[in-house]
Amino acid sequence: MDTLREIFAPDFLLRNSLYISVLIGVACPLVGVFLVLRRLVFMGVALPQISSTGVAVSLSIPMWFGILQPEHAASIEHALAFTGSIVFSLAAVLTLAFLERRGRGSPEGRLGTAYAVATAISILLLSKNRYAEVGWLDLLKGEIITVSTFDLTLTAFVLGLVLAVLGLFQKELLLVSFDRAMAITLGKNVVFWDVLLYLLIGLTVSMAVLSVGPLVAFGFLLIPALIAHSFARNMRQFAFIASAIGGASAVIGFWIAYRWDYPVGPTDVALLGVGYAIGICAVKTRNLLGHRKKALVS
Amino acid sequence: MNDSFITLDNLAIGYGNVPVFSNISLSIARGSFTAILGSNGSGKSTLLKTLLGIQPPLAGHIHFPKSNDDSAVFGYVPQTIQFDPLYLLTGFDVALMGVYQRIGPGRFVSKAERTFVYECLRATDAEKFSTKQFSDLSGGQKQRVLIARALAVKSNVLVLDEPTAGVDAAATHSLMEFISQIHEERKLTILLVTHDLPLVRKHVQQIIWLHQGKLLTGTVAELLTPERMAEIFEMEMN
Incomplete structure (x- = not known):
């Protein structure tokens, strides 16, 4: 309890890290709901990795060309990382969505290749850029320690915007996802709504990767939504439960990591994994009890 | 004719x-x-x-x-097999989509439109499926909900x-x-x-x-x- 009281104190040194974890924990699952519904789970794996490759590329290229010296990099590295992450995420999500719409080839194959190539490029860039090595390793490991107030504000603003747009246009996004043909007969511009949804996914992934790294971004995007799907009875419950699981895991994960000195990101994801296992057991038990009850009644 | x-x-x-x-x-x-x-x-x-x-x-x-x-004005009733059971939509949620043509983006569905959707479900004898999961309904029951949706378009x-x-x-x-x-x-x-x-x-x-x-x-x-x-x-x- 003392640790909990400590981390919630207003003068807690790592409060920005806690706030950003909770922000990501609450917001990512709401976008993840659409990834699960559209059966784009692999995209949820590949996109954070591609986004982090964007960070690596955007930081490396200016140094290779001598535009930026390592000793001056710190002042603009966030702007570069933000740009790289956003550009790569949006380009990847729109390209993958376009290829999916064409309906040719294997989507899993494309996403798997994109994931593997993005990971390889990140590692190759890491190996040739000693300046960035430490920071990137922290990002890849999900170390959420140094979060500036500016980063926190920017993340809160972008994720707030994403959630506002998702909330405002949820009926259009749901209709286009559930029954595309019906949406066309109702005169909806399905390409516009698809692009909007993919932009929201890309923005969320970029912010999450910049804040907590690709591993944690993936964990919060998909695992809460997968757990929530087993218990929710309607779409509103689905979104609410997923978001609540994400937020609660972020707080509990941060508390465990701080109390026992673990890295925050992997702790959050491991906790979500435990939650997923408990969820599966609970569903199996519920189904078993349901069958027995039916057998008794009949 | x-x-x-x-x-x-x-x-x-x-x-x-x-x-x-x-x-x-x-x-x-x-x-x-x-x-x-x-x-x-x-x-x-x-x-x-x-x-x-x-x-x-x-x-x-x-x-x-x-x-x-x-x-x-077309009311489309597609084959029921095309719907993904992952969507946690009730019969009413599905039928409600019929009124989306008349409601602008970002606007909420009015009470009058909701009442109209219930009327369409009643007309297709699908009112009893309004609170049930669409994915749990039988083929014939889904068709009734989808016809209610098509009627809700005012087709x-x-x-x-x-x-x-x-x-x-x-x-x-x-x-x-x-x-x-x-x-x-x-x-x-x-x-x-x-x-x-x-x-x-x-x-x-x-x-x-x-x-x-x-x-x-x-x-x-x-x-x-x-x-x-x-x-x-x-x-x-x-």
Whole structure:
């Protein structure tokens, strides 16, 4: 309890890290709901990795060309990382969505290749850029320690915007996802709504990767939504439960990591994994009890 | 019954640049009950999708009435198998989608529209499925919810793509009786894709038969005679 009281104190040194974890924990699952519904789970794996490759590329290229010296990099590295992450995420999500719409080839194959190539490029860039090595390793490991107030504000603003747009246009996004043909007969511009949804996914992934790294971004995007799907009875419950699981895991994960000195990101994801296992057991038990009850009644 | 409502003029349908069927010229009368028949892959569903604007025509034109008061408003009832059970939508949620055309982006559905959707569910005897998960409903029950959704559009043309596929005999009978009933009561123009000839014989007035790149149109009495049927099946066998 003392640790909990400590981390919630207003003068807690790592409060920005806690706030950003909770922000990501609450917001990512709401976008993840659409990834699960559209059966784009692999995209949820590949996109954070591609986004982090964007960070690596955007930081490396200016140094290779001598535009930026390592000793001056710190002042603009966030702007570069933000740009790289956003550009790569949006380009990847729109390209993958376009290829999916064409309906040719294997989507899993494309996403798997994109994931593997993005990971390889990140590692190759890491190996040739000693300046960035430490920071990137922290990002890849999900170390959420140094979060500036500016980063926190920017993340809160972008994720707030994403959630506002998702909330405002949820009926259009749901209709286009559930029954595309019906949406066309109702005169909806399905390409516009698809692009909007993919932009929201890309923005969320970029912010999450910049804040907590690709591993944690993936964990919060998909695992809460997968757990929530087993218990929710309607779409509103689905979104609410997923978001609540994400937020609660972020707080509990941060508390465990701080109390026992673990890295925050992997702790959050491991906790979500435990939650997923408990969820599966609970569903199996519920189904078993349901069958027995039916057998008794009949 | 004889005034032309939808006219297809030298229409070519298909995917990409590959035509499935060409030179389709026909008229669909206002208030008619028309079945689109043909073997698998003959282009029935493609024709339906082209009419609905889901698939662009490769060539030719589709003419609708020009007056706004008289325009064709489609209510589409797709095959139930296409819906992903991952979506946690109730029967009411699905039927509610029918009113989305009248509600601008970012606006909430009014109480009056919700009440109207309940009325549509009641009209299709699907009110009892409104709180149930759509994915848990049987084929026939899903069809009733989807017809309620099509009515919620305030459509005057009901387009049904194999509504009795995967539905048991009793439910098929009940569903087709119901479709005939709303056709009569609401003076709807109905387009029905099906393989079920006994149902066509019992409920339908007009037939569009697509086979082997040839188009036959006529009434049930004209096309479903033993001689014409033998001729058509012989052509399909060949």
